[in-house]
Amino acid sequence: MTQMKKITINDVALAAGVSVSTVSLVLSGKGRISSATGQRVNEAVEQLGFVRNRQAAALRGGQSGVIGLIVRDLTTPFYAELTAGLTEALEAQGRMLFLTQGGRDGERMRRGFEALMKQGVDGIVIAGAASEGAALRDEANRLGVPLVFASRASYLDDADNIRPDNHQAAQRLTEHLIKRGHQRIAWLGGRSSSLTRAERLGGYCATLLQYGLPFHSEWIVECEPSQNQAAQAINALLRHNPTISAVLCHNATVAMGAWFGLLRAGRQSGEDSFESYFDSTVALAAFAEVEEERLDDIPGAFVLTPAREMGRSVAERIMQRIQYAEEPIKSQIIAPRLVTRK
Amino acid sequence: MTQMKKITINDVALAAGVSVSTVSLVLSGKGRISSATGQRVNEAVEQLGFVRNRQAAALRGGQSGVIGLIVRDLTTPFYAELTAGLTEALEAQGRMLFLTQGGRDGERMRRGFEALMKQGVDGIVIAGAASEGAALRDEANRLGVPLVFASRASYLDDADNIRPDNHQAAQRLTEHLIKRGHQRIAWLGGRSSSLTRAERLGGYCATLLQYGLPFHSEWIVECEPSQNQAAQAINALLRHNPTISAVLCHNATVAMGAWFGLLRAGRQSGEDSFESYFDSTVALAAFAEVEEERLDDIPGAFVLTPAREMGRSVAERIMQRIQYAEEPIKSQIIAPRLVTRK
DNA sequence: TTGAAAGCGGTACCAA
DNA sequence: TTGGTACCGCTTTCAA
Numbered sequence: 001m002t003q004m005k006k007i008t009i010n011d012v013a014l015a016a017g018v019s020v021s022t023v024s025l026v027l028s029g030k031g032r033i034s035s036a037t038g039q040r041v042n043e044a045v046e047q048l049g050f051v052r053n054r055q056a057a058a059l060r061g062g063q064s065g066v067i068g069l070i071v072r073d074l075t076t077p078f079y080a081e082l083t084a085g086l087t088e089a090l091e092a093q094g095r096m097l098f099l100t101q102g103g104r105d106g107e108r109m110r111r112g113f114e115a116l117m118k119q120g121v122d123g124i125v126i127a128g129a130a131s132e133g134a135a136l137r138d139e140a141n142r143l144g145v146p147l148v149f150a151s152r153a154s155y156l157d158d159a160d161n162i163r164p165d166n167h168q169a170a171q172r173l174t175e176h177l178i179k180r181g182h183q184r185i186a187w188l189g190g191r192s193s194s195l196t197r198a199e200r201l202g203g204y205c206a207t208l209l210q211y212g213l214p215f216h217s218e219w220i221v222e223c224e225p226s227q228n229q230a231a232q233a234i235n236a237l238l239r240h241n242p243t244i245s246a247v248l249c250h251n252a253t254v255a256m257g258a259w260f261g262l263l264r265a266g267r268q269s270g271e272d273s274f275e276s277y278f279d280s281t282v283a284l285a286a287f288a289e290v291e292e293e294r295l296d297d298i299p300g301a302f303v304l305t306p307a308r309e310m311g312r313s314v315a316e317r318i319m320q321r322i323q324y325a326e327e328p329i330k331s332q333i334i335a336p337r338l339v340t341r342k
Numbered sequence: 343m344t345q346m347k348k349i350t351i352n353d354v355a356l357a358a359g360v361s362v363s364t365v366s367l368v369l370s371g372k373g374r375i376s377s378a379t380g381q382r383v384n385e386a387v388e389q390l391g392f393v394r395n396r397q398a399a400a401l402r403g404g405q406s407g408v409i410g411l412i413v414r415d416l417t418t419p420f421y422a423e424l425t426a427g428l429t430e431a432l433e434a435q436g437r438m439l440f441l442t443q444g445g446r447d448g449e450r451m452r453r454g455f456e457a458l459m460k461q462g463v464d465g466i467v468i469a470g471a472a473s474e475g476a477a478l479r480d481e482a483n484r485l486g487v488p489l490v491f492a493s494r495a496s497y498l499d500d501a502d503n504i505r506p507d508n509h510q511a512a513q514r515l516t517e518h519l520i521k522r523g524h525q526r527i528a529w530l531g532g533r534s535s536s537l538t539r540a541e542r543l544g545g546y547c548a549t550l551l552q553y554g555l556p557f558h559s560e561w562i563v564e565c566e567p568s569q570n571q572a573a574q575a576i577n578a579l580l581r582h583n584p585t586i587s588a589v590l591c592h593n594a595t596v597a598m599g600a601w602f603g604l605l606r607a608g609r610q611s612g613e614d615s616f617e618s619y620f621d622s623t624v625a626l627a628a629f630a631e632v633e634e635e636r637l638d639d640i641p642g643a644f645v646l647t648p649a650r651e652m653g654r655s656v657a658e659r660i661m662q663r664i665q666y667a668e669e670p671i672k673s674q675i676i677a678p679r680l681v682t683r684k
Numbered sequence: 685t686t687g688a689a690a691g692c693g694g695t696a697c698c699a700a
Numbered sequence: 701t702t703g704g705t706a707c708c709g710c711t712t713t714c715a716a
Contacts, residue, residue: 021695021697025696056694057694148691
């Protein structure tokens with residue numbers, strides 16, 4: 001309430017008894033200024049509570065220091081984590097993030113893009129692009145704005161693209177099971193329309209073949225991300241294919257559902273020992289979206305995509321692109337991390 | 343690649359054969375302009391692919407149309423959902439969001455605050471404030487910037503504050519159990535240092551007393567948000583207090599863990615029927631962070647704080663504050679929603 | 685109905 | 701080492 005009027009460098013200049021250009025120089029630490037005036041200016045700044053207006057600065061010369069993000073859906077743990085990593089890295093560089101949501105089907109991607117352009121961002125990140133992506137890429141480079149894509153599966157080839165290595169993730173998980181003695185490994189979860197799933201399935205199949213293990217299409221079952229459906233699905237699967245000894249789950253929800261299903265089936269089977277039933281029958285392994293320390297009751301291995309790290313990589317990439325306009329297109333594939341318990 | 347140079351209203355004015363002021367008027371739809379020139383200008387805009395620079399606009403005249411968010415931790419589902427609701431509502435009003443993270447202990451709140459100020463935001467939202475909050479509130483109103491807090495429990499009194507009604511949430515959940523015939527209801531989860539938990543416990547106790555039901559401090563057990571620990575904790579609890587017939591879980595993770603624990607205990611108990619064991623022994627109910635359609639295997643009721651709605655309310659509140667500077671301080675309590683399954 | 689011109693808060697070049 | 705000053709892109713009186 002003390003002072004409602006905005007303080008500008010003029011006020012500072014006046015108070016310090018110097019010119020605005022001097023103040024500007026002190027602020028940006030550019031020209032060689034005598035420590036005496038430097039002092040005076042800084043004192044004035046302090047005393048008046050001056051806050052520099054970056055918009056004005058950006059208007060005149062350089063960059064706004066702001067990069068825009070169009071994220072598919074913040075509510076998805078993966079994207080939330082990615083966004084967190086991205087802001088972290090940007091803030092560490094004194095930059096900021098403009099947030100917009102694209103929507104699950106990209107309905108609002110275009111609007112977001114335009115809003116960001118109006119705000120004069122230095123670059124744009126699109127996390128989880130929809131079909132709209134290609135058009136925006138063209139638009140962006142028509143306008144000369146650096147654009148980087150981050151996604152969960154392969155995307156456009158002729159654009160910077162950072163994504164997880166789904167193939168390798170599946171491979172590692174499958175290999176892990178094989179090395180633990182499993183020969184008959186099934187797949188549970190995901191929708192067949194998912195590209196991420198397709199890439200993972202590729203890694204799974206490849207690994208099975210590589211080890212000369214059987215592969216049956218009936219062992220690959222789709223399933224909505226619901227615990228209940230996963231529980232039912234795994235039991236149906238095992239009932240029809242009792243020889244299956246391990247199941248790869250497409251995500252944590254499915255894994256939990258499967259685990260619930262197994263617990264109940266185990267009970268119903270009338271086995272004597274709880275432990276022996278599961279250890280001797282079905283092992284679980286799953287793809288995790290983020291660090292799942294909380295889900296520590298589910299036995300088995302997880303492979304996770306370090307989404308936060310991915311976010312940091314995205315930050316670096318976009319900053320490079322801003323720095324060197326002529327940087328060639330470059331994609332980056334983030335390696336998964338295998339986490340085994342117990 | 344076609345045109346790297348930025349198009350300004352000057353270019354448009356030139357192309358349309360009018361003055362910049364005319365273009366500006368057309369753009370903002372203010373002055374009365376003949377539809378003829380209106381046409382010409384719009385064509386030029388279209389043709390040149392002009393994008394208006396909001397920074398410049400904000401510099402001269404009014405607001406930047408941007409509000410800043412300092413969020414404790416985007417990775418928490420609750421805050422992610424809140425943020426999503428907030429951006430949604432803001433975007434619907436043609437405004438945008440600057441995102442910064444404050445950190446779990448508010449380490450980076452101050453930095454974020456200053457960065458936002460430099461960017462010239464119209465207002466600031468702090469979601470999940472730490473101790474730093476009070477200082478920032480003072481700072482904000484020294485600088486004359488509207489500030490709104492959003493949190494999971496009560497916070498500062500002399501500031502706008504939007505939060506869930508934890509008391510009522512616990513009350514409804516407890517009442518739900520009582521009406522289903524439960525008389526001996528325990529509490530599982532949360533840390534005793536949590537204010538949210540304290541408020542919920544208040545509602546729980548109040549309701550028990552109100553119905554003349556027994557209340558034992560041994561029935562209230564702390565527990566880390568880990569499935570495993572929850573599973574162990576519930577079993578220990580029930581072993582020592584076999585008469586307990588229902589358990590309130592502090593969050594979904596604890597609820598799942600408890601459910602895992604019950605499933606295993608049920609098996610080990612050697613009951614004949616899976617269903618009967620649980621139905622006749624322990625019912626679960628839980629506080630959920632967000633819509634948990636995915637967690638549909640856990641039986642029992644949930645009460646959830648509509649975080650997304652909360653985000654929208656926050657958006658409205660901050661916009662009001664921006665609009666009417668002299669608006670009095672006002673807090674808002676968001677009612678919970680009870681969800682029962684089956 | 686339209687145009688000219690004065691800023692908004694800074695930056696940066698050119699002189700002093 | 702400093703000061704003067706012409707912009708940056710747009711809004712907004714004030715005249716024409």
